[in-house]
Amino acid sequence: MGFFQVELTKNVRVHPRHFHSKLKETLIQTLMDEVEGTVSGRFGFVVSVLEVLQPLPKGILREGFGFAIYPLKYKALVFRPFKGEVLDAVVTNVTRHGIFAQVGPLTIFVSRHQIPSDMTHDEETASYISVVEKAERIQRDSAIRLRVNGIKIDASSFTAVGTILDDYLGLVE
Amino acid sequence: MVVETMLNRSRVPSGLRSVQLVPELEDATTLQLGEDFSSEKAQPLTISEVSILLSRKRDMMRELEGPRAEEFSSVFKKFLEYVERFDRYKGLEAATNVRSLLQRYESLDPFEMACLANLCPADAEEDKTIIPSLKHKIDDSSLNQLLQDLASFTH
Numbered sequence: 001m002g003f004f005q006v007e008l009t010k011n012v013r014v015h016p017r018h019f020h021s022k023l024k025e026t027l028i029q030t031l032m033d034e035v036e037g038t039v040s041g042r043f044g045f046v047v048s049v050l051e052v053l054q055p056l057p058k059g060i061l062r063e064g065f066g067f068a069i070y071p072l073k074y075k076a077l078v079f080r081p082f083k084g085e086v087l088d089a090v091v092t093n094v095t096r097h098g099i100f101a102q103v104g105p106l107t108i109f110v111s112r113h114q115i116p117s118d119m120t121h122d123e124e125t126a127s128y129i130s131v132v133e134k135a136e137r138i139q140r141d142s143a144i145r146l147r148v149n150g151i152k153i154d155a156s157s158f159t160a161v162g163t164i165l166d167d168y169l170g171l172v173e
Numbered sequence: 174m175v176v177e178t179m180l181n182r183s184r185v186p187s188g189l190r191s192v193q194l195v196p197e198l199e200d201a202t203t204l205q206l207g208e209d210f211s212s213e214k215a216q217p218l219t220i221s222e223v224s225i226l227l228s229r230k231r232d233m234m235r236e237l238e239g240p241r242a243e244e245f246s247s248v249f250k251k252f253l254e255y256v257e258r259f260d261r262y263k264g265l266e267a268a269t270n271v272r273s274l275l276q277r278y279e280s281l282d283p284f285e286m287a288c289l290a291n292l293c294p295a296d297a298e299e300d301k302t303i304i305p306s307l308k309h310k311i312d313d314s315s316l317n318q319l320l321q322d323l324a325s326f327t328h
Contacts, residue, residue: 001201001288003223004215037246042209047223047252048230077218077226079252080210085201086292086303088259104252143258145292147303148201168299 001085002103005050006043009073010035014059016066028052031072041153044080045105051075081106081160083151088172089162091142094126099164101144106158110146114163116170136171143173202305204282217287221268224256261293263328270326278319280310293323 010031018026032049039045052074059068081087081103089101089108098111112121119128119138127139138144146162146169164170199207209215218226231253234245245253262268275286285307294300297313300320307316 001217001284001291003218003220003287004210005218006209006215037248039248045248045252047249048227050226077223082199082201082206082210084199084203085288088292090255090258102251102255104255105248145303151199167302168294169303 002079002081002087003047004078004080005075006078007053007073008035008043008046008076009071012070012072014068014070016068019068024056027056027070027072031074035076039157041158043076044078044158046076046078047104048077049074050077079104079106081148081151081158083148086145086147086169087162088143088145091138091140091144094121094128094139096121096123099128099138099144101146101162106160108146108148108160108162110144110162110164114149114161114165116165138171142171145169145172201284204284204306206284212283217284219262219268219271219287219290220256221260221262221264221271221290223252224260224263225265225268227253227256259291261327262290267326267328271323274319274322274326278311278315282306285310289319290323293327294320296320 012027012030012034014023014027014030028049031052035046036049037046052072057071057073059070061068087103087108089103091099091101092107093100096112098109098113098115101108101110115128118131119136120131121127122129125137125139127137129138130136144164146164147166148160148162150161152159199205206215227249230249231245262271271290275281275290278286281289285304288304289300292300292303294303297316297320300316301308301313311319
């Protein structure tokens with residue numbers, strides 16, 4: 001869940017100064033530099049290029065410019081969140097409005113209303129403590145299991161909201 | 174709710190703004206992941222498998238000398254940290270065993286297999302609650318057996 005291997009294509013543009021024996025290495029490195037670490041609404045976070053499919057395609061020279069464009073096909077490891085899925089996340093911030101948790105670079109907000117009512121916010125320790133079981137405390141660096149309720153995609157990233165209300169959700173580890 | 178992607182609002186006339194209904198049509202609880210993530214096009218990976226891939230990449234990068242050696246994107250670093258924390262099976266052998274075990278259960282969707290391995294629920298009831306799409310696909314006793322076998326590979 002979350003992590004997938006997908007096949008993607010990218011037009012990599014190469015300057016003529018690279019038209020020599022190391023062209024292949026340059027192509028692959030340029031691809032990695034351009035896509036790794038990027039986010040898109042469609043495919044999520046591109047975490048790593050796994051493999052560039054061989055044989056590499058022929059470059060197409062741009063008329064009037066010296067550049068060549070290589071339509072590279074590659075396998076990538078991506079992380080794409082989906083509404084409805086259950087994920088473990090690390091708490092980074094606790095406020096009276098709710099909990100902020102991260103799955104890698106993805107921030108998921110669990111609002112106060114999505115936290116069981118038998119947990120109370122303790123301002124002093126910046127945590128949510130169970131009234132039933134005092135040892136059960138959600139604070140910075142706790143791991144919580146949440147369900148993603150909604151995902152919003154904007155220009156370059158995702159934000160997500162989640163819940164720990166349902167059975168089997170909440171503190172883990 | 175219609176979501177706008179990528180184009181700057183103030184510069185592009187409203188008729189040309191690209192909109193994507195993508196998130197609205199998706200629902201992991203019914204395995205609606207959209208066309209890009211259908212089982213033909215995308216292979217879901219377990220956290221253990223991702224951990225292996227990322228640490229290999231990191232080791233490869235470290236072998237390169239010069240400025241490239243520590244040039245990981247923050248996305249990479251954060252996911253590496255995440256999978257190291259939540260990897261339950263640790264190591265190539267355990268990860269491979271987990272994958273082989275899961276593949277035997279042909280009634281399960283690959284997405285469900287990855288969720289199962291990553292979340293490691295204690296029993297069938299918990300499992301069917303957190304992964305609702307499983308409800309009618311597998312009987313409780315087979316599921317309990319699978320979960321027990323998975324647990325035997327955990328560290």
